[in-house]
């Protein structure tokens with residue numbers, strides 16, 4: 539099985555030890571399932587290993603992977619911080635009681651209203667993306683009579699060899715200010731000259747779905763060298779160094795398994811050695827895992843509606859969801875592992891394309907999937923959907939969003955209820 543919280547019993551797929559077919563019957567489909575124990579386990583891998591292998595460190599959960607109040611409660615209980623990229627995420631975190639001093643506010647296009655809202659919430663840190671934002675944050679902090687803690691986002695100039703559209707550490711990026719061009723040095727200098735901000739450190743995010751810690755070594759090397767340059771030229775030493783997100787997860791059997799605990803131990807050692815070599819005090823190290831906290835804690839269940847064979851071409855299986863609840867195949871051709879939850883003992887000898895219900899030919903969940911031959915009413919399960927599914931979902935074709943049901947051992951409960959038709963019309967005047 540693709541992940542240790544997935545299994546089979548009596549010919550049926552289990553998730554977090556529970557019968558998925560029974561959960562589909564109880565809650566209806568399409569259905570997002572989340573495994574609370576797995577979320578906590580993933581949080582602890584980061585928290586415990588960063589506490590152990592770094593002098594000072596804090597993992598921040600990257601909200602954009604999945605934001606809802608119950609998740610913020612769980613992440614806060616596990617002692618992580620969080621980063622938010624919009625006032626909406628900040629609102630959810632705040633209303634879930636997330637400790638604001640552990641919240642980092644990201645974004646490359648924060649509006650005046652965003653800045654004021656975040657200051658009003660008492661957000662711990664702004665991750666300032668650019669000089670325009672820096673001036674605005676300083677001005678509003680001055681008006682409020684506060685010293686706003688900030689990190690400055692810089693780009694280390696690394697192509698993480700992951701998918702182009704999710705590579706953001708390169709010089710040519712809409713995020714942050716490049717080190718290579720000398721602009722980052724000016725950015726830091728500008729920030730240090732301001733009265734109402736407290737520059738706590740730097741942030742860099744190279745990319746997602748990272749399988750090799752060499753990406754973090756390279757990022758850390760460039761950042762530490764830059765910190766040494768800042769110490770020498772500006773006499774300033776960073777308190778914090780944020781290395782961004784996040785280790786990769788297994789979507790299919792072909793993906794490698796990352797031992798995150800071991801990888802973190804090597805990154806911790808690498809940073810200690812780097813600081814010693816460069817004569818730097820070790821900064822507090824932050825990392826921002828999103829996907830690797832929630833992806834494998836999620837599964838989506840659908841009901842098969844039809845099977846269509848086109849001789850000489852291919853076969854399609856249509857389900858009662860699709861790109862509205864999971865746009866990742868349509869966007870990135872992302873790979874997923876798919877099962878027929880009620881036919882786990884049957885041979886997987888029917889190769890098909892799993893298509894969604896939207897009026898859009900690109901609305902697919904996966905192509906070339908080997909399944910037992912499906913029939914109307916079968917339960918189709920897509921694994922590893924905890925990250926970037928609900929958070930990227932839409933109401934295209936006026937399709938209501940599925941609920942999120944948390945499974946916690948013997949207990950299960952609705953964290954986000956199913957959207958209704960009334961919800962779809964709720965904002966119309």
Ligand SMILES: *Cc1c(COP(=O)(O)O)cnc(C)c1O
Nearest residue numbers: 600743746783784826827828829
């Ligand atoms: C997307 C993102 C993350 C999280 O990446 P994952 O692959 O989900 O771990 C962290 N930090 C920043 C700045 C991001 O943009």
